[in-house]
Amino acid sequence: MKIALAQVLSTSDPQHNLAIIRDNAKQAAAAGASIVVFPEAMQVAFGNPVASFAEPVNARWAGIIRQQARDLGITIVAGMFTPGENGRVRNTLLAAGRGVDTHYDKIHLFDAFGYQESDAVTPGDAPVQFELDGTTIGLAICYDLRFPRLFLTHAKAGAKISIVSASWGAGPGKAEQWKALAQARAMDTTTFVVAVDQADPESVGHQLTGTAPRGVGYSMVVDPLGQVIAQAGREPELLVVDLDLDLVDRAREKLPVLKNMVEL
Template sequence: MRVALAQIITGREPDRNLDLVREYAGQAKAGGADLVVFPEATMRAFGNSLLDIAEPLDGPWAAQVRGIAAELGIVIVAGMFTPGTTAAGDRNDRKVRNTLLVAGPGVDTSYDKIHLYDAFGFAESDTVDAGTEPVTFDVGGVTFGLATCYDVRFPDLFTENAERGAAVNIVCASWGAGPGKVEQWQLLSRARAADSTTFVLACGQGNPASVGLETKGSAPTGVGHSAVVSPFGDVLQELDGAPGMLFADLDPAVVDDARAKLPVLANRHKF
C-alpha cells in the first residue's frame, strides 16, 4: 500500500486550509497513494480561537473533506475541531474536541485526542475535552491506529492499537517548538514504532519559520520533520521543517517479520 504524508502549514481560515487539503490530496493521488495523512489542526492552526469554528462531524467542513476524498478516490486523515460535550452528553460551548477525521472509499470514522497537551506552558485542557477510546480502521486489508501529537508520549495507546490489529500507527501533530523538541519528536516516533512493532506515520505541521512566518505565545504551531518509521524503529523517510510531501510503500509482511523476530506484544506483561 502506498501512503502519503502532507506536511502543511495551516492558518486561521478553515476555507483556505481546505484548499491545502485539496491541493495536497490531489498530489497524493497523482503519486499513487491510497491514503494521505494531514496534521493535527488542519482545520485551523493553534494560536487562534477554536470555539467559533468547531463543528460536528456531519458539518460543512468535514463534508467538504469527504467530498475531496470521494472525488479523488483516496482516504484522507485530517485534524479538525468538534464541539465538546458535558457530562450529560449535551454540547459544551466552552470546549472543543481535538478530532481526527478519516474519510474516503469505504471509511468514515474519527478519533478524539485522549492525552491533552498540558505541558511546556500550554494548557490544552483549558479549551479541549479529552477523548476516551482508541480507534482503528481498515484500508485495503491493512489496519491503522490513530493518535494525536502529545499521545506519542504514551506507549500504551500504540500497543493497544496494535493489539486491536493495527499494522500502522498514524500520529498527526502540531508539535511545539523549543530546545530539543525536534529531537524528542524524532525519538518518540521511533520508540512508539518499536514498542508496538508497527509502522509509524508521523505527520506534523511544518515549521512556520521555514516560510518566514512569525509565531507568538506558547501555542504549538509545528516543527515539521514528518517521517515514516519501520516496525524496528528505523526512519525510512523524513522531511525537514518546510512544507512538503513524502510517499512510502508499506508492506504488512514487514510487520509480520518484525513480530516474529521481536515479539514484544506477545511477551509483554500487563500490570
C-alpha cells in the same frame, strides 16, 4: 500500501485550509497513494479562537473533506475541532474516503511546556482504529505520542500502522523528542508509525508569538524495528512512501514483544 504525508501549514481560514488539503490530496492520489495524512489543527491553526470554528463531524467542513476524498479516490486523514463540553472543543482526527468514515478525539491533552490544552479542549475517551484495503490502522494526535499504552492498544487490535497527526510545539530538544518518541512507539509495538507534523512556520519566514504549538516539521515514517525510512525537513513537503506491510509480520516473528509482554 502507498501512504502520503502532507507536511503543510494550516492557517486561520478554514476555507483556505480546505484548498490546501485538496491540492495535496490531489498530488498524493496522482502519485498512487491510497491514503494521505495531514497534521492536526487543519481546520484552523492553533493560536486562533478554535471554538468559534468547531463543527460536528457531520457538518459542512468535514463534509467537504469527504467529498474531496470521493472525488480523488483517496482516504484523507486530517485534524479538526468538534464541539466539546462547557464551551470547549474536542481535538478530532477525521478519516474519510474509500469505505472509511470515522474519527478519533484526542485522549491525552497537552498540559505541558507552558501550554494548557485542557483549558479549551475536552478529552476523548476511546481509541479508534479503521481498516483500509485489509490493513488495520490506529489513530493518535500529537501529545498521544508520549503514551505507549494507546499504541499498544492499536497493535493488540491488529494494527500494522499507527498514524500520528501533530502540531508539535517548538523548543529546545523538541524536534529530537518527536523523532525519538516516534521510533520508540514503533519499536514498542512492531508497527509502522506514520508521524505527520505541521511544517515549521519559521521555515517560510513566519514569526510567531505566544505558546500555541504550531509545528517543527520533520514528518516521518518509522518501520517496525525503529528505522526511519522517510523523513521531511522543516519546510512544507509532500512525502509518498511505499510501505512493505509484510515487514510487520517479519519483525514480530524476530522480535515478539507483543507476545512476550507481561501485564504487571
